[in-house]
Amino acid sequence: xxxxKEEFSEGEPQTSLPPADADLRISEVFExxxxxxVNIGTPSIFLRLALCNLRCSWCDTKYTWDWEQYKFEDEVRxxxxxxxxxxxxxxxxxxxxxxxxxxxxxxxxxxxxxxxxAPEYTFEVETAGxxxxxxxxxxxxxxxxxxxxxxxxxxxxxxxxxxxxxxRFAQLENAFFKFVIQAENDIHEVLDLxxxxxxxxxxxxxxxxxxxxxxLDKKSDWLAQLCIQHQFRLGYRLHVALWGxxxxx
Ligand code: SF4
Numbered sequence: 001x002x003x004x005k006e007e008f009s010e011g012e013p014q015t016s017l018p019p020a021d022a023d024l025r026i027s028e029v030f031e032x033x034x035x036x037x038v039n040i041g042t043p044s045i046f047l048r049l050a051l052c053n054l055r056c057s058w059c060d061t062k063y064t065w066d067w068e069q070y071k072f073e074d075e076v077r078x079x080x081x082x083x084x085x086x087x088x089x090x091x092x093x094x095x096x097x098x099x100x101x102x103x104x105x106x107x108x109x110x111x112x113x114x115x116x117x118a119p120e121y122t123f124e125v126e127t128a129g130x131x132x133x134x135x136x137x138x139x140x141x142x143x144x145x146x147x148x149x150x151x152x153x154x155x156x157x158x159x160x161x162x163x164x165x166x167x168r169f170a171q172l173e174n175a176f177f178k179f180v181i182q183a184e185n186d187i188h189e190v191l192d193l194x195x196x197x198x199x200x201x202x203x204x205x206x207x208x209x210x211x212x213x214x215x216l217d218k219k220s221d222w223l224a225q226l227c228i229q230h231q232f233r234l235g236y237r238l239h240v241a242l243w244g245x246x247x248x249x
Pocket of ligand 1: 100
């Protein structure tokens with residue numbers, strides 16, 4: 001049954017994370033190329049975990065958490081760690097993109113799974129930066145793609161702006177901050193966060209909010225100018241350019 005709504009509301013979820021030996025709630029496992037972030041283009045296994053503690057209005061993976069629009073029973077697979085390891089070892093890629101939903105909601109089980117795959121595999125995590133990563137996770141992860149949500153996501157400030165996790169990620173040199181930009185005005189909020197958490201510009205990416213290639217191109221155009229102005233990186237969405245909003249690619 002869906003446990004996200006009851007146990008992981010917009011408050012402080014760390015205290016109620018499932019134990020290390022629990023089964024995982026996953027949405028899908030597939031192989032593709034990394035479409036975003038600093039490792040763009042890398043052939044990767046995508047491990048998409050179900051459940052999220054945020055509710056972004058423009059979320060393109062609502063099937064991981066929106067149980068008013070989707071049926072939990074249809075979308076979520078409860079899988080043992082052993083079966084998940086077997087699923088992943090069937091694929092050729094050796095870079096694993098751990099995404100969601102919010103994968104850190106299941107970080108205790110993830111540590112156990114990833115330890116079984118290391119050191120042959122490399123791992124990157126996509127997170128909204130609302131949950132403090134454990135030291136064990138930090139040790140295992142090669143790249144953090146942290147995407148703090150702005151007001152344009154529709155989440156209340158107290159849910160999306162979490163001081164402890166953002167402070168921790170800002171300290172990690174392998175954590176890159178990827179901001180989803182809807183309109184040019186969003187830059188003010190980005191600058192406030194960058195200043196508040198002392199994030200070096202070289203670790204900031206501005207990424208257009210887009211689920212179709214035409215919008216992606218249009219927004220990338222003016223976003224590039226903002227990146228030059230503030231010395232941030234321009235983020236892209238390779239999977240949108242190649243496949244639009246298609247799922248599982
Ligand atoms: S944090 Fe990510 S998965 Fe969760 S609602 Fe926002 S965009 Fe969707």
